[in-house]
Amino acid sequence: MENKNLILFNKLKINLLYAGAAFFFVGIFWLLIAGTGLIGLIILGLGLGLLAYILAGNFRETLEYIKAMDWKAIGSKYYYLLVILAIFIMVNVISNKRFLRWDITESRRYTLSPHTRNLLKQLEQGKKQIKVLFFRTEVPLIESVDDLLKEYKARCPIIEFEYIDPDKAPQRAKEYNIRSINVPYGNYKLYGTIIILSAGLKESIDVVKVDYRQAGGNYQPYLKLLDNLEKDISSAFLRITKSKKKIYFIYGHGEVDLDDMDKSGWSETKKVIADENYIVDKIYLASLGNIPEDCSLLVVGAPQKNYTDMEYEFLNKYLESGGHILVMLEPFTKNNINLFLNKWGLTTSERFVIDPASSYWFQPVIPLIKAYNFHPITEKLQASTYFPTAAGIEIMSKRPEGVDIQPLAKTTPESWLETDTSGKQVKYNPGLDKKGPIDIMVVVSKKIAENKEMRMVIIGDSDFASNSNVKYYGNMDLLLNTLNWLAGKEELIGIRSKPVESREIQLTQVKLKFVLYSCVIILPLLIIVAGVIIWLKRR
Amino acid sequence: MEMVHNIYSIVRKEIRQFFVSFVAYVLLFFFLLIGGYYFYIYIIEIRDAARVMPYFLNFMGFISFLLTPFVTMRTFSEEKKLGTIELLITSPIRESEIVLGKFFGTLLFYLIYVAFTLYYLIILIAYGKPEFGPVIAGYLGFILLESAYISVGILISATTKNQIVSGIVTLITLLFFWIVGWISSYFSGAASSILGYLSFMKHYEDFTKGVIDTRHIIFYLSVIVINLFFTIRLLENRKVII
Known part of the structure; x- marks a missing residue:
């Protein structure tokens, strides 16, 4: 028992x-x-x-x-x-x-920066659904973008990736308004757009840009990847996790109308801005008494009438506390905007720009800008922009202290500021008209505190972004880049672009023949000879 | 120590056997003929010294899955057909030593093949500036990939005394592990990731780019270990194989 x-x-x-x-x-x-x-x-x-x-x-x-x-x-x-x-x-x-990953390429091509890895860790913890669609043509140029995205996936498996060839799935490409790049790549029309979707927000990144290289005395366009793709992709991921920013358009003085569906209205433009993850709203300064807390950016859209001293006071106070304002002007307007501009070292007039040397479809009243000064706004701007009837902006010799004034776009030296606004006698009158180049886009900024900067962009035109013009040439990009810079859209800084060293093989016909003969004929034959010798010996 | 000695003696025997047969030279001839041709094409088409070797190593992973069955098919099948397997098993050498010996012997033999491709690297150094990270990682990955191929081949070879059957079954099996990555793209969700994970080639890609990832190393090592383990078990249960 x-x-x-x-x-x-x-x-x-x-x-x-x-x-x-x-x-x-x-x-x-x-x-x-x-x-x-x-x-x-x-x-x-x-x-x-x-x-x-x-x-x-x-x-x-x-x-x-x-x-x-x-x-x-x-x-x-x-x-x-x-x-x-x-x-x-x-x-x-x-x-x-639990894995380790070592990148032993020379430029650490497959190593994401600590900033990106940090961000991805936060995304992983946030458990927010994020989807990435990569619309692209499968060509060697794009391959390294695939590689880069794979690194994101390796670090943050919760992100869902989908690779789509727009030629095979045109419907999906249409859904996201994907366009091919206008410079051909070999025989292809090339696509390369990353769309990031999360909680109703959308960010898009075009990974390929057009550059120019010298070929036989003139410049040939060619396609290359963005210099710092990781920064752009990571910044987009960062932005998509934030809530939407708010842009206020000032009303009450005959400014641009966000609801006007006419050619000169801004209803289409409003949609374009909203698509960039902004909330667009209007504001009546006089009845409000102050500028709302949630305002990321204020737009003064070509007022036809005078602002009151009080209203200018609001704007100045807002700027001095680190505010962001976009000012658009129009020629032929008699208003007191100079009261405001002069304080910031600028002045404008009723006169309008005439540029016979560079204009939109040979209409000198519509200057066409092909080159810009270097600035975050224009850095990635590839296309030309046009400005139907633009006012000139003059930078005064007496500048306010601590304020940085930078012209971004100017007309050609052949242009001038026409004084005869009746339009009867459009020709250059020395002494009366101001000779070009004329500034039509100027950036004013001032550092307020460590992380605070007052920013103002003044554009001598508002029609460039109206319903009838916003979707042509580089106008939309210029508008959105300007808004993004002004609203301080988050950029993940500190990610350096990786140097790409050219390792092209220099082959002459003789060398090429040597490679062919030695690799394809001599080496295999030697093996057969060795085999025969050993076989004979064994016999 | 005795174990190492026993394995070494089998490795030597294996290598010798490979090189006295004319087939080895014919295989090497084709390997270098096709490899050389593709290297030449890559040089012309890619023209970037840093990217030729990654492409070539990727191609080598493909060509090897076609060649490996020819190499592994005879490892055990031949011994079984000739009856020499009985001698091997009754000798004081242990089953695990026989399997490891054959595995390393076949691997070494294959690496001698691969050593010839270093000639292409010399050409690249002479005519351009190749990047060495991806080359080192690529060859490391190739050794792991090829080891996995060989372990599959050896296991299948231990199940049959017919060399042809052994070769064909190995080829089909490797083909499966090769196209499974491609099949995975027709599925979604968990099925897609599991099928994709089984793909031998998908684990190889990172190596050829110059990235060493423990996930891929563990995958190959576990495939090798599991196959060799089963082979040893098969030999130990002699009844099953003779």
């Missing part, structure tokens, strides 16, 4: 030992996959407890039991197949959760 009880007790202990081991491994497995969590800890604790309980009292016994086990017999049973497979799966699952 006693003996039987002992056997029973031993069996119980042995089963507890197995259970302890099983709990122990499942617990470790759980913790490795899910990270630290209560359930995993409980399972692990249970396993350790059981093992400790059994081993503490019966250490020698257990050891002997394990020693006496018939491993061969266990091995020959079929269930070891399952055990092996389970181990295989377990090892691989763990290795996928």
